[in-house]
Amino acid sequence: VHAGLQENLDKKLFGQHLVSKVVVKAVRGFLNNTKAKKPLALSLHGWTGTGKNFVSKIVAESIYKRGLQSKYVHQFVATLHFPHAHSINLYKDQLQSWIRGNVSICPRSLFIFDEMDKMHAGLIDSIKPFLDYYELLDGVSYRQAIFIFLSNAGAEKITEVALDFWRNGRTREEIQLTDIQNALSVSVFNNKNSGFWHSTLIDKNLIDYFVPFLPLEYKHVKMCVRVEIGSRGYTVDEDIVSRIADEMTYFPREERIYSDKGCKTVDAKLDYYYDF
Numbered sequence: 001v002h003a004g005l006q007e008n009l010d011k012k013l014f015g016q017h018l019v020s021k022v023v024v025k026a027v028r029g030f031l032n033n034t035k036a037k038k039p040l041a042l043s044l045h046g047w048t049g050t051g052k053n054f055v056s057k058i059v060a061e062s063i064y065k066r067g068l069q070s071k072y073v074h075q076f077v078a079t080l081h082f083p084h085a086h087s088i089n090l091y092k093d094q095l096q097s098w099i100r101g102n103v104s105i106c107p108r109s110l111f112i113f114d115e116m117d118k119m120h121a122g123l124i125d126s127i128k129p130f131l132d133y134y135e136l137l138d139g140v141s142y143r144q145a146i147f148i149f150l151s152n153a154g155a156e157k158i159t160e161v162a163l164d165f166w167r168n169g170r171t172r173e174e175i176q177l178t179d180i181q182n183a184l185s186v187s188v189f190n191n192k193n194s195g196f197w198h199s200t201l202i203d204k205n206l207i208d209y210f211v212p213f214l215p216l217e218y219k220h221v222k223m224c225v226r227v228e229i230g231s232r233g234y235t236v237d238e239d240i241v242s243r244i245a246d247e248m249t250y251f252p253r254e255e256r257i258y259s260d261k262g263c264k265t266v267d268a269k270l271d272y273y274y275d276f
Contacts, residue, residue, distance in 0.1 A: 005062035012058070012227060013051050014263075015220035017173050018180070019044075022211050027059055030146070038133045039145040041206060043116075043196070045154040045184060046213025049262020052150045055211075056112050059148065063110065072106045074098070078115035085120050092126035099130055100140060107144040116151035117193055124149075125199055131206040149207075153196065157187045158212045159258065166257060172214060180212045215258035221245045224263035228270055244269045 005027060009020045023042070030040040044052040057068055064070035076082070082091045102109045116124070130142045161180050165172060188210070189202045196202055216224075225241045247269060250256035 005058065008058045008061070009055070013054065014223040015172070015216050016051055016055075016213055018175065018177055019051065019055060019211055019213055022177060022209050023055060023059065026209050027062070027146075031063070036143045038206070039131055039142050039147055041131050041147045041149070041201070041208050042211055043149040043151065043188070043207045043209070044211045044213060045151050045188065046158055047152060047155045047215055047258075047260075047262055049259070049264030050213035050216055051262070052213055053114065056148050056150065059146075060110055060112075063108070063146075070110075072102070072108065073110045073112070074102060075112045075114065078113070078117075078119040082119060082123060088120050088123055091120075091123055095123070095126055096130075099127060099142075099145075100138070103130075103142055103145050104140050107141060108146075110146045110148070112148045112150065114150045116149045116196060117153040117191075121192070121199075124196065124201060128200050128204070128206065131201060132204070149196075151188070151196070153191045153193065154184045154188045154210075154212070155215075157183050159215050161212075162214050163252070163257075166255075172217075175214070177212075181210050184210045184212055216262045217257055218245055218248075218250065218259070221248055221259050221263060221266070224266050225270070228266050229274075232270070232274065234274060240273050244273070 006020070006024050009024065013020060026040060026042060030036060044055060046052060060070065060073050061067035064072060067073070068075070076095075082088075099111065113119070113124070127147075129137055130145070131147060135141065135143075158180055161175060161183070162172060165175055185202055185207070188196045189199065201207055222241050222245045225244050226236050229236050229241070244266065248265070249260040251258055251260055
């Protein structure tokens with residue numbers, strides 16, 4: 001496996017100790033396993049701007065030379081590719097033949113489903129056969145494929161746990177996967193807006209890991225700003241770093257601990273300060 005996975009996550013992903021641990025373990029273990037019994041399925045959960053897309057990108061780059069641009073990486077965005085509830089049967093057929101076609105060409109294909117919380121209930125179940133423990137389906141093996149699902153569903157649950165720790169004076173690094181994972185899969189399964197609502201993928205334990213992205217604090221936003229300034233080739237000016245972090249809105253209303261949009265709008269705010 002490309003050694004860059006751990007390195008990139010350590011360098012560029014902030015405030016997500018759980019994510020780094022799980023993703024590296026899952027992806028590395030899967031790629032090194034010559035006898036995988038099923039494809040790898042990761043479900044990434046958390047508020048906007050906490051790093052879900054970013055992690056998919058880093059995973060893609062650790063497997064394929066061209067990362068997300070690779071012809072073996074396929075991204076689906078619910079609102080773009082599956083917009084209409086009444087076309088769900090058509091989408092099911094399209095999705096199945098698309099996955100079957102691509103895995104036939106390259107067994108090590110990566111499929112990323114974004115906005116799972118906006119996906120029509122039942123649609124994702126059409127890919128259940130591909131995620132299950134089959135040696136071959138119509139002569140095709142899916143056991144080397146990787147599926148990553150991205151979703152805001154379950155974010156409230158994750159925040160609840162993080163806030164509990166914060167209010168009890170414990171550090172966020174003390175939060176363990178076990179503190180969140182179970183509650184997360186239950187809340188996603190029972191959330192009517194999750195795309196996984198009553199899904200057989202959860203029911204039959206076909207999702208290997210539910211990966212919780214914690215809400216980001218002020219200090220994490222500042223880390224994002226610094227990296228972004230550096231990547232544009234500018235010298236980091238701490239005054240600007242603080243000003244941008246201060247412009248973000250934070251919640252809960254009283255304590256103001258977590259950034260509403262994570263690091264999502266850092267880019268745009270930087271344009272205002274730097275590119276004249």
